[in-house]
Amino acid sequence: xxxxxxxxxxxxxxxxxxxxxxxxxxxxxxxxxxxxxxxxxxxxxxxxxxxxxxxxxxxxxxxxxxxxxxxxxxxxxxxxxxxxxxxxxxxxxxxxxxxxxxxxxxxxxxxxxxxxxxxxxxxxxxxxxxxxxxxxxxxxxxxxxxxxxxxxxxxxxxxxxxxxxxxxxxxxxxxx
Amino acid sequence: xxxxxxxxxxxxxxxxxxxxxxxxxxxxxxxxxxxxxxxxxxxxxxxxxxxxxxxxxxxxxxxxxxxxxxxxxxxxxxxxxxxxxxxxxxxxxxxxxxxxxxxxxxxxxxxxxxxxxxxxxxxxxxxxxxxxxxxxxxxxxxxxxxx
Amino acid sequence: xxxxxxxxxxxxxxxxxxxxxxxxxxxxxxxxxxxxxxxxxxxxxxxxxxxxxxxxxxxxxxxxxxxxxxxxxxxxxxxxxxxxxxxxxxxxxxxxxxxxxxxxxxxxxxxxxxxxxxxxxxxxxxxxxxxxxxxxxxxxxxxx
Numbered sequence: 175x176x177x178x179x180x181x182x183x184x185x186x187x188x189x190x191x192x193x194x195x196x197x198x199x200x201x202x203x204x205x206x207x208x209x210x211x212x213x214x215x216x217x218x219x220x221x222x223x224x225x226x227x228x229x230x231x232x233x234x235x236x237x238x239x240x241x242x243x244x245x246x247x248x249x250x251x252x253x254x255x256x257x258x259x260x261x262x263x264x265x266x267x268x269x270x271x272x273x274x275x276x277x278x279x280x281x282x283x284x285x286x287x288x289x290x291x292x293x294x295x296x297x298x299x300x301x302x303x304x305x306x307x308x309x310x311x312x313x314x315x316x317x318x319x320x321x322x323x324x325x326x327x328x329x330x331x332x333x334x335x336x337x338x339x340x341x342x343x344x345x346x347x348x349x350x
Numbered sequence: 351x352x353x354x355x356x357x358x359x360x361x362x363x364x365x366x367x368x369x370x371x372x373x374x375x376x377x378x379x380x381x382x383x384x385x386x387x388x389x390x391x392x393x394x395x396x397x398x399x400x401x402x403x404x405x406x407x408x409x410x411x412x413x414x415x416x417x418x419x420x421x422x423x424x425x426x427x428x429x430x431x432x433x434x435x436x437x438x439x440x441x442x443x444x445x446x447x448x449x450x451x452x453x454x455x456x457x458x459x460x461x462x463x464x465x466x467x468x469x470x471x472x473x474x475x476x477x478x479x480x481x482x483x484x485x486x487x488x489x490x491x492x493x494x495x496x497x
Numbered sequence: 498x499x500x501x502x503x504x505x506x507x508x509x510x511x512x513x514x515x516x517x518x519x520x521x522x523x524x525x526x527x528x529x530x531x532x533x534x535x536x537x538x539x540x541x542x543x544x545x546x547x548x549x550x551x552x553x554x555x556x557x558x559x560x561x562x563x564x565x566x567x568x569x570x571x572x573x574x575x576x577x578x579x580x581x582x583x584x585x586x587x588x589x590x591x592x593x594x595x596x597x598x599x600x601x602x603x604x605x606x607x608x609x610x611x612x613x614x615x616x617x618x619x620x621x622x623x624x625x626x627x628x629x630x631x632x633x634x635x636x637x638x639x640x641x
Contacts, residue, residue, distance in 0.1 A: 179399070185509040190521065192516040201528055208532050209540045215539050223556045223577035225391040229383075229586050230589045231539070233396055237403040238485050239535065239593045245492035246600040247528055250613040257616075263523035271515040275508055285552030287575065289415070292551060296578045298525040306466050306560055308388045311557040311579040314497040316393060317470040320583060321452040325437050327587040328480045332434045334594035339427075341601035342491040346502030390558060395590045481590060488597045495604060 177221055186216045199254040201247050209240040225313045361410075376404035379404045384434045384478055388467070394474035398481025406487045414493045422489050426483040432481030506547045513540035525614045527603040531596060538592050542585045557582070586587035 191211045198204040212235020219228035282289035303314040316324050380400040387393035409417030441451040449456030454469020517540060520533025557579035607613045610621055 183508075185513075188595055189509075189516065190511055192513055195536060196516055196520040196524070199357055201526065201532075204529065204532055208535055211536060211538065218543065219546055222546050222550045223554060224549065224582045224585070225558070226393070226396070227542070227546055227568050227582050227585050227589070229391050229396050230586050231542075233403065234589050234593050235539070238406065238489075239400055239596060241406050241489060241549055242492060242593070242597050243528065243532065243640075245401070245489065245496075246604055249491040249492070249496055249604045250607040254529055255509040255614055256522065259503045260523060263519055265517045266522060267515045267602075270518060271511055272552045274511045274514070277439075277512070278420075278504050278593045280499060281504060281507065284489070284506040284547060285554075286503070286553070287551045287618055291548065291580070292578050294513075296513075296576075296580055299579060300557065300576055303619060306463055308467070310388055310390060310392075310498075311559070311576070312391075312473075312582050313387050313393050313470065315579055315583045316586065317473050318466060319453060321473065324477070324587055325452070328432055328437060328477050328592050330627060331480055331484050331594045334591070334598045335430050335487055337549065337598045338488050338491055338601045341598070341605055342495050344494060391556075395587075399590065474536060484594060488594070491601070492597075492604070 181218065181221055184214055188214050188218070193238070197242050199256065201252045201254060204239055204246065205243040205247065208243070209236045212239070226310075365411050367405055373404055377401065380441075383426070384474065387474060388470065394477025395481055398478045399485060401478070401482040402485030402495065403488070406489045409489060409493060414490065418490065421486065423487070426487040426490065429479050429483030430487060431475060433476045433478070433483065436476035436479060437473050440476070441470055444469065507544060510540050510544040510547060513543070525616050527606065527613045527615060528600070530615070531599050534598060534599070535592075538588075545581045545585050549578035551575055552576045561565060626639070 188211060189234050191207055191214060195207045195211065198207065212231055216228040216235070217234040219225075219231060251276045299315050299319060300311050302319070303309075303311040306314055306318070366387070380397045382390035383400060384394060384397035387397070405417060405421060408420070440454075444453045444456050445451055447456045447459065452473075455462040455465045457464035457468045505601065514537050517533045517536030518539075521530050524530055524533065554575040554577040557576040559575075603613055606618060612618060612620050613623075
């Protein structure tokens with residue numbers, strides 16, 4: 175129960191950061207706030223025992239993703255025009271949130287050790303990782319148990335990069 | 351990028367010196383994360399992103415031309431595809447040694463556990479290659495578009 | 498009511514997701530929409546990771562390399578569920594690659610329309626289609 179105040183504080187900071195991102199019209203500042211959002215969420219992932227996810231989120235969110243959005247902003251302009259507030263988005267977001275919260279009501283509680291997802295598959299994976307003599311269970315599941323899945327994921331990265339090449343490639347001949 | 355002349359990062363001495371002295375540790379750390387991924391947090395995805403972040407830092411401070419002189423664009427273009435091929439090729443290799451696709455245990459006929467270690471190392475290298483080249487290439491394309 | 502108190506982590510994730518979704522729907526600048534998408538994505542990832550947490554558990558990394566010791570430890574120590582971690586780990590990296598693809602679309606839109614504001618792009622499209630149909634109409638009336 176020691177974690178609860180820290181988790182509450184981190185969630186509060188995340189909420190403040192997210193609201194700031196939504197409100198700011200200076201988009202350079204907004205992308206820096208998004209980087210801060212990623213770093214804070216990495217802290218929360220550590221509290222949730224997901225050290226690998228935290229590591230990735232910190233490296234991706236605060237490193238590469240920020241540089242990319244700054245790069246895009248330098249090409250598109252960084253001021254957002256002032257627009258009048260609308261009611262419609264509030265209604266849509268409130269309805270979506272209410273539906274999702276209604277969906278969570280019969281879920282097992284946070285941290286419940288008797289939840290269904292902890293009683294199948296996961297113990298097998300941990301034991302299998304021990305038999306393979308690889309201490310990091312996440313690596314075993316990532317590369318070995320779910321090898322096809324991760325192969326597909328790296329193929330998605332390949333495809334996305336291919337798309338970016340098609341959109342933005344400019345040969346030396348075009349530039350001159 | 352399009353910042354005015356006095357804002358250019360390549361003229362800031364402290365940034366240049368700090369970045370240059372930090373860069374070897376960036377790449378060393380990426381390799382540590384890559385090969386220590388079996389024992390602690392880390393693996394190909396994280397190492398790839400850290401590796402790319404090192405190149406991006408160099409490109410931001412010394413200019414995109416300097417970064418492309420160190421790591422030419424054609425290398426990373428090939429690297430993205432080679433990473434996926436390494437992974438797919440590991441699957442072919444396991445089939446060659448009599449297993450199913452991606453059944454790493456067959457890579458070492460005497461010792462299943464060693465075969466698994468070998469297979470995981472290869473596919474993690476494939477991920478490193480794809481992710482590091484992919485992120486670097488995306489940065490090159492965005493930065494190169496500005497001029 | 499108090500039985501719902503144990504769910505507040507999930508509700509906090511949903512709240513964050515609502516903020517991200519609001520930025521996607523209500524903001525007009527396309528890069529801002531993508532920043533909102535990033536926030537939504539991180540919240541969804543956090544929701545999944547929260548489901549894998551076991552109170553009193555520890556990160557799913559075994560401590561020793563001695564084989565018997567490791568097998569015993571896998572039974573005695575409580576670990577959090579590694580499966581959501583694996584799924585979300587890859588989702589983050591794929592997410593940044595697809596975000597980059599979306600940003601490249603925004604860059605191309607800016608280059609051909611001269612603006613990256615959604616309503617201005619739509620207005621330009623509308624003006625184009627009006628001009629087009631007027632031209633067709635003129636051609637038709639000429640032919641008859």
